[in-house]
Amino acid sequence: MNAFDVSQLTDLAQVAAQLAHQVKPGDVVFLEGDLGMGKTTFTQHFIQSMGVKEHVKSPTYTLFETYTHDEQTMVHMDLYRLADPEELLYLGIEDILNGHNIVLIEWPEKGQDILPSPQWRLQFSGNMSNRTLTITSQ
Template sequence: MAVESLQQTLVGEQAMVDFGRQLAQACEGGAVIFLEGDLGMGKTTFSRGILQGLGHQGAVKSPTYTLVEPYLLGEREAYHFDLYRLADPEELEYMGIRDYFGDQKLCLVEWPEKGQGVLPPADLIVRIALHQGGQDGRQLQLNAHSDKGRSIIAKLVA
């Protein structure tokens, strides 16, 4: 039976980065991953872990003003989107959004609701919220929305 969802409690920034690395290892080829959560929940920290898990060394900054930050990691392409400041989803069409998505490209999208109607559907949605246990804790809820998303979750729980 396919696993549709996974819940994970993480405490501290390093735990977020480490789980992001694990997620990267579970992604074969490309995927579209939506990252949802309020400001300050750790979406960019989690993205840093994913990108490091793909082999990126160096800083990972939130592309709040540029909307997208490309990462060419050997044979792999990854794109980190932050749509927080997007005024209209149509702006994504002007920047050639469709060129960024493909079977072998990993796309991480923060604030995906701002691109609704233009973004392709997510393979996996990661919702990050404050954990009841304290300020440093985060509750991650991963939900698969495709076979690729189910495959990623299955590898994480194996």
């Protein structure tokens, strides 16, 4: 377990770039923490660090967005609006979690019992001026 002070956006970007070097194909990353804590911002930096040039938008309404660079596909999910974990089955979660894609999931608690346990758990905590990101790999 590692805790990082990410009170500055530049720190958050740096941690995202570091993690992008450690994550392996097929890994699932949970991003946990309140609204506005930086989950989407972190994912944007992470995906850009993987070489993606296009704009990484928040998947709040679409539930997921897919990006590919150098034959590596990354899927960014935001389950905030999911009413029932079973909706994941209709979204094609089995194709998303195909063992090769890197899958980053905001609000994973909304997909309880359907989602596998993740290789990485990121917990965003603190307040507007003092933010901590705790990373656990398992």
